[in-house]
Amino acid sequence: GAVVSQHPSWVICKSGTSVKIECRSLDFQATTMFWYRQFPKQSLMLMATSNEGSKATYEQGVEKDKFLINHASLTLSTLTVTSAHPEDSSFYICSATDRFSGANVLTFGAGSRLTVL
């Protein structure tokens, strides 16, 4: 089945540094990838929709200059948390849809836990 690889699975960084998270579709082409943020015991909050070759569409309230998303190929999307602060600490999850799949079924990465000190 479809597999999405996300890494790093966890990262600890100092306040003010930038962190990049990668999301790769391993065995399918993903024209669209989604980035979510999840707080403990809560649901997923969609941050942005990333379409290959075009600018990401950000959800209301999500700072696009803070969370840079790049989707340069059909198999790779990256999320960069710029100048990270402790309030950015969270669990970030990506997902992707297979461009040849008729239904909007998402394949998720395993998530990346970011801790900003």
Add this chain to the structure above:
Amino acid sequence: SQQGEEDPQALSIQEGENATMNCSYKTSINNLQWYRQNSGRGLVHLILIRSNEREKHSGRLRVTLDTSKKSSSLLITASRAADTASYFCATDARGAQKLVFGQGTRLTINP
């Protein structure tokens, strides 16, 4: 408005019992999906039911959809300790590219 609100928020049952979770949504949909999330991991797709379907089965899973009430239920039969996880419904609103996830039900199966 909030799409995909599950209830109960948390459910704890004994192994072997059946677990039922419910999901309500507000707008017209193309389909409704259920996903499972183990603690600290990504989500895994369980089952999709289209708006013109009323019931669907997959192994120990049974999903129903009532578009008139804008609600769905997920039934897990003969539960196992390994079923312990959070379960989310997600709706695919017509014309929208993205899925909207509900708040989830945290299911605990006690051995």
